[in-house]
Amino acid sequence: MKTKYLVGFLIIVGAIAYLAWGGLGNSLVYYVLPSEYAENPAKYANKRIRLGGLVKEGTIQYDPKTLELKFVVTDGVVDIPVEHEGTPPELFKDNQGVVVEGRFDGDVFKGENLLIKHAETYQAPPEGGYTPEEVRKLIEEAK
C-alpha cells in the first residue's frame, strides 16, 4: 500500500459520502414551489431556501439606478412577491422559469441569487421572429 494514494483515496471516499448523504439530500428538493410554501410557511421561516416557479407576466419592475428588481413568482396557484438586488440575467423575462435563492422576510421573498431555468427545447428563430403568443406556447410546452 502506498500511503500517499491511500490517504487521497480515503479523502475521496469521504467526499463522496458527504455529497451522497449531505449534499444530495439537500439538492433532491432543489426548490420549493410557491404553493408548497403557502401550505406550511412556518417550515420555511428564517431559512435559506430556493423558491422555484415562473415569473408572472407583467410584474417585473427593475430600476437600473438602484439595481432593485421586483417581480412575482407563481406556480399558477400561489403568487409570491420577490425582491432582488442586481441586474437581471439576459434570459430573465415574463413567464420564464426561475429559481431564486434567498429567504422570506414576512410575505416577501428576499432573493440573494437569481437563477434561470432553461428549457430542453432548441429552435431557430423564425423569419420575422416569434409572436408573444408563440413564445408563451413554447414555454408551456417546455415545462
Next chain:
Amino acid sequence: MNHAAKKQALDSVSLRLLLVAFAVFAVGQYLAFTAPPDVQQGYLIRILYVHVGAAWVAYLAFFVAMIYAVLYLWKQNPAYDRLSAASAEIGLLFMGLTLIGGMMWARPTWGVYWTWEPKLTTSAILTAFYVGYFLLRHAIEDPEFRAKAAAAAAILGVVNIPINYMSVYWWRSIHQTATFDIINRKVHMDFPMVQAMMVNLLAITLFYVAFLRIKGIIAARAAAREDWDE
C-alpha cells in the same frame, strides 16, 4: 513478454481511426458553426454540440470499463485490466470536459457556474468516484490485487450512470431534461441543430475508440517492459 516491440509511435489502424475522427469532427464543427442560433440562448447553443457528445462518451467509457472489468474477473487476463483502466481514464477526461463545458454554458444561461442541484451533484459524485478509482489503483502495489479491486470499483461505478442520467426526471432540477428524450421518444430540437449535435457526437465517439486503442497499446508496452526489467 513482448520481445518484438514495435518501433513506430502509432500503428496504422490507430492512425486511420484518428484521421477519420478528425475529419468527422471537422464536418461536425462546420455544421455547428453554420447551424442557426437558438431562439432563447443564441449562439451559446454551440457549447451544447460538444457538451452532449462529451457526456455521452464519458458514460460510454465508464460502461466499457465495466465490461472489461467483468472480462478480467472472468478470464484473469491482465490485458482486460489495462483496457478497463484505459477506458475509465478516457471517461474521466471526457467527464472533466463535460463539467467545464457545462459550467461555461451555465454561467450565461442559469446565472451561476455551479449550483448543488441533482444533476450537478450526481455528476460531482460520478467524477469523484473515478478520481477515487485511480487513487485506489495507485494505492495498491500487488498487480493482481490491484486489478481485482479496480475491477470491483469499475463495476460499482456504472451505478452512477443511470442515476446521473435520470436525475432530471426523478428530482426537481435546474438542468433541462434530455433533448433527445428516449423516455418519451421526442426530440426537442430543430433539424440543423440535431445534425450538428449528432455528427459531433459521432466524432467524439470515434476519438474515444482511437484513444482507447492507443492507450491500450501503450499500457501493454509498459507492462511488457516491467516484465522485462524484473
